[in-house]
Amino acid sequence: MSANARLVFDIAGQVFAIGSDRPMDTIRLAAAYRAFFSTRSPDVVVEAFYDGLPRISLRDEDKVFDSEVTWSLYQTGEQNIFVLKGPTYDPNPYRLAIFDKYYRRGEIHWYIPDPDQMVDGLLPGPLEFPLFEVLMVCLLGQDKGLMVHACGVDDDGRGYLFTGNSTHGKTTMARLWEGRARILNDDRIIVRRYDGRLWMYSTPWHGEYPVVSPDPVPLDRIFFLRHAPDNDLRSREGVAASSTLLARCFPPFWDRQGMAFTLDFCAQVIAETPCYELGFVPEADVVDFVRCVK
Numbered sequence: 583m584s585a586n587a588r589l590v591f592d593i594a595g596q597v598f599a600i601g602s603d604r605p606m607d608t609i610r611l612a613a614a615y616r617a618f619f620s621t622r623s624p625d626v627v628v629e630a631f632y633d634g635l636p637r638i639s640l641r642d643e644d645k646v647f648d649s650e651v652t653w654s655l656y657q658t659g660e661q662n663i664f665v666l667k668g669p670t671y672d673p674n675p676y677r678l679a680i681f682d683k684y685y686r687r688g689e690i691h692w693y694i695p696d697p698d699q700m701v702d703g704l705l706p707g708p709l710e711f712p713l714f715e716v717l718m719v720c721l722l723g724q725d726k727g728l729m730v731h732a733c734g735v736d737d738d739g740r741g742y743l744f745t746g747n748s749t750h751g752k753t754t755m756a757r758l759w760e761g762r763a764r765i766l767n768d769d770r771i772i773v774r775r776y777d778g779r780l781w782m783y784s785t786p787w788h789g790e791y792p793v794v795s796p797d798p799v800p801l802d803r804i805f806f807l808r809h810a811p812d813n814d815l816r817s818r819e820g821v822a823a824s825s826t827l828l829a830r831c832f833p834p835f836w837d838r839q840g841m842a843f844t845l846d847f848c849a850q851v852i853a854e855t856p857c858y859e860l861g862f863v864p865e866a867d868v869v870d871f872v873r874c875v876k
Contacts, residue, residue, distance in 0.1 A: 592620035594772040594783035599624035610704035614786040630708030647836035723840025727774035734766035741799035746807035810861025
């Protein structure tokens with residue numbers, strides 16, 4: 583790869599090509615992304631610029647979402663504009679991302695006032711957190727799928743989705759399955775339908791367990807995690823299961839049609855996949871306990 587070549591990633595079947603006005607070997611790339619390199623034609627093309635922020639007029643009435651922490655989204659006609667802020671640069675934005683209506687083409691502009699903010703002399707990645715994940719949520723909301731706060735495990739072709747919020751045990755579960763099955767990811771899993779079947783896909787956005795595996799696996803079981811004094815299992819279905827899954831996913835709150843799709847897709851996933859609430863003790867025997875589920 584030449585210094586100015588685009589980086590191309592295939593994440594859950596969505597292919598992203600990222601170019602820049604700077605040589606690519608001067609830009610920081612998290613190790614997990616290397617598992618997702620691709621030679622496929624891109625669905626999304628992004629160009630990054632590191633020469634400061636363009637002058638752009640943003641109106642309060644165009645703001646459709648504000649995380650109240652790091653990012654906001656404005657929609658103006660045919661454009662989606664992400665404004666990113668952080669405590670280091672507060673109160674001014676340090677990054678603007680301008681995309682077309684369907685998030686297929688975009689420009690990302692960085693303001694880096696102090697070279698000391700660079701790590702090992704490298705510029706930050708164009709889609710550095712949280713932008714890449716938010717962009718993926720926007721794309722998935724276009725009738726494509728769902729990103730879930732979950733650990734994904736491929737147990738000899740059986741895909742187990744262990745969903746949970748922080749402290750529920752996703753990384754613990756990944757470590758318990760290590761060496762016994764293939765770990766897709768311990769924190770962000772995408773569920774999509776392909777060829778009439780639901781599949782689990784990994785992402786580069788992992789938690790404390792640093793190993794990711796990009797190859798998908800058919801979704802076989804969903805387990806809603808909780809810590810317990812003993813391993814126990816309770817079947818879950820219908821609205822209760824669907825609402826629990828929704829609470830552990832990343833829905834596009836700012837997109838009316840995207841939310842309608844997400845709600846319907848959650849219901850489809852629950853209707854087609856056996857679901858359980860899994861109380862577990864963080865010991866190796868939970869692996870055989872899960873394997874015995876019929």
